[in-house]
Every structure is written in structure tokens, then in C-alpha cells.
Amino acid sequence: MGLEDKRKIFKYNEDDILEILSEYLAKENGFDTFQSKSIILGTPGKDLRLVSVISDVDDDDITKLNLEEIDKESVYNGTHSDLDDRFLFKDKNKK
Numbered sequence: 001m002g003l004e005d006k007r008k009i010f011k012y013n014e015d016d017i018l019e020i021l022s023e024y025l026a027k028e029n030g031f032d033t034f035q036s037k038s039i040i041l042g043t044p045g046k047d048l049r050l051v052s053v054i055s056d057v058d059d060d061d062i063t064k065l066n067l068e069e070i071d072k073e074s075v076y077n078g079t080h081s082d083l084d085d086r087f088l089f090k091d092k093n094k095k
Helices: 014-028 060-064 067-073
Strands: 035-041 049-055
Touching: 014 035, 014 049, 035 060, 035 067, 049 067
Parallel strands: none
Antiparallel strands: 035 049
């Protein structure tokens, strides 16, 4: 059995990525049914980030939220955003 037989290739567009991440975040936070609004901002490899708002109630106003403004006002709160610098790889060749 070659490596090709053990590998699966995935390629997702932006809508797929947003749906997968929103569903994951909702489940992780105990929401059975939810509404969400999400956006991917930034540049890959530099400052790529997800801004997502999830509500477990019938929240029609969620569609009116300005996610770019929320991005400006919010700090990173993901599970990897607060790792100690000792655990992060630093490329010594990157300037």
C-alpha cells in the first residue's frame, strides 16, 4: 500500500471553511441550534484570522453586525492565541 492510498486530499472554498469553523465553535460552546455570522480577514502567513459571532437564540440582528468593526475592537481569544512563546516555532531565517 503506497502513501497515496493512505492520504486524503481536502480543498475547501471560503464558504466551506466558514461553515466548518462556525459549526465547530457552536458545538464547542454547547449550542445545539445556532445562528452565526463569520468572516475570514487578513493575509495568509501574516495575519489571517477568523471573526465569528455565534448566538443560540433567534437572533435576526446577527446579520446586521459589522464584523470588521468587531475585529478592530476584539483581542485574539482562540485556544492557541495565548500559548507561551517557548512553545512557538520561530524561524531564525525569517526577518
